[in-house]
Amino acid sequence: MREKQQPLKFAVTSKGDATSNSLMQKIKNYLIDFGLIYDEDGPDIVISVGGDGTLLYAFHRYCRRLDKTAFVGVHTGHLGFYADWVPEEIEKLVIAIAKTPYQIVEYPLLEVIIRYVSGGKEARYLALNECTVKSVSGTLVMDVEIKGELFETFRGDGLCVSTPSGSTAYNKALGGAILHPSLEAIQVAEMASINNRVFRTIGSPLILPAHHTCMLKPVNQVDFHVSVDHLSLLHKDVKSIQFRVADEKIRFARFRPFPFWKRVRDSFIAD
Ligand code: NAP
Numbered sequence: 001m002r003e004k005q006q007p008l009k010f011a012v013t014s015k016g017d018a019t020s021n022s023l024m025q026k027i028k029n030y031l032i033d034f035g036l037i038y039d040e041d042g043p044d045i046v047i048s049v050g051g052d053g054t055l056l057y058a059f060h061r062y063c064r065r066l067d068k069t070a071f072v073g074v075h076t077g078h079l080g081f082y083a084d085w086v087p088e089e090i091e092k093l094v095i096a097i098a099k100t101p102y103q104i105v106e107y108p109l110l111e112v113i114i115r116y117v118s119g120g121k122e123a124r125y126l127a128l129n130e131c132t133v134k135s136v137s138g139t140l141v142m143d144v145e146i147k148g149e150l151f152e153t154f155r156g157d158g159l160c161v162s163t164p165s166g167s168t169a170y171n172k173a174l175g176g177a178i179l180h181p182s183l184e185a186i187q188v189a190e191m192a193s194i195n196n197r198v199f200r201t202i203g204s205p206l207i208l209p210a211h212h213t214c215m216l217k218p219v220n221q222v223d224f225h226v227s228v229d230h231l232s233l234l235h236k237d238v239k240s241i242q243f244r245v246a247d248e249k250i251r252f253a254r255f256r257p258f259p260f261w262k263r264v265r266d267s268f269i270a271d
Helices: 018-033 052-061 087-099 260-268
Strands: 009-014 045-050 070-075 083-085 103-116 123-127 130-135 140-146 149-162 185-193 206-209 214-218 224-228 231-235 238-254
Touching: 009 018, 009 052, 018 045, 018 087, 045 052, 045 087, 052 070, 052 083, 070 083, 070 087, 083 087, 103 130, 103 149, 103 185, 103 224, 123 130, 123 224, 130 140, 130 238, 149 214, 185 238, 224 238
Parallel strands: 009 045, 045 070, 070 238
Antiparallel strands: 103 123, 103 238, 130 149, 130 224, 140 149, 140 214, 149 185, 185 206, 214 238, 224 231
16 A cells, blocks of 8 residues: 555656547646646656557566556557556546555566677566567577476477466467466467477477576577567577566556456457
């Protein structure tokens, strides 16, 4: 629960289309009228207006202050997993932000560490949805280690390692399971693995607990396309890519119950 002494500092991010921008302005004006302080650099709460993609951008913008910032998402398109408020509810939402102490719900994140053959500084990323690894040309060939032991040599289009809340995104399209975000786990899903009399992979998505690390080690090439949520980068001279449940978590401000399985049903099965 938030202490009420200090005025709350907030920021609003928008998808950038006319509808989201005008809603962003409305939310900003309402909250300033309620005495809250607009602070783009150090907000206590970030209201993301657009869709799940917009919340991914907001997460990466504020990912260095996750312990101090809570997120809430308004969708101007279809129902999202991170953006679950509709524009018609914004008066209700701003009053709730301004007047009531809110509950915080935390979701696990994925930590990605890329180390280089040259021994230069390793790169560390946090993903809210997932990290994917693909080859720059031809088949991706990687040794997959789990908890320091060789598990398999993967050959195929790529690998996707997702968080529980990201399990409904790219991971789902790859046939991965949907994980409840209260589970501290990561999921490794294959993209079109080669399986025949010579080459073997497990073929099923793997779900690893928080104390298990997954490490990918290149077999024949060292340059890879690595995506972290919406960001995609070419990494050259790669020695290993390590995945585990991050110590950090994303914090969502909750003003009403909206159970995860109801969001799954409303998004994929019923309106
Ligand atoms: P985008 O290609 O513009 O949008 C990807 C779609 O994924 C959007 O409809 C987005 O919802 C939805 N999405 C994002 N996070 C989700 C989640 N946790 N659960 C369910 N759906 C989710 O790309 P973007 O907006 O920059 O988002 C990047 C994400 O796209 C990646 O993290 C990856 O998960 C996803 N992606 C999916 C596939 C696939 O399914 N085959 C392929 C590549 C990337 P909104 O419309 O509400 O923003």
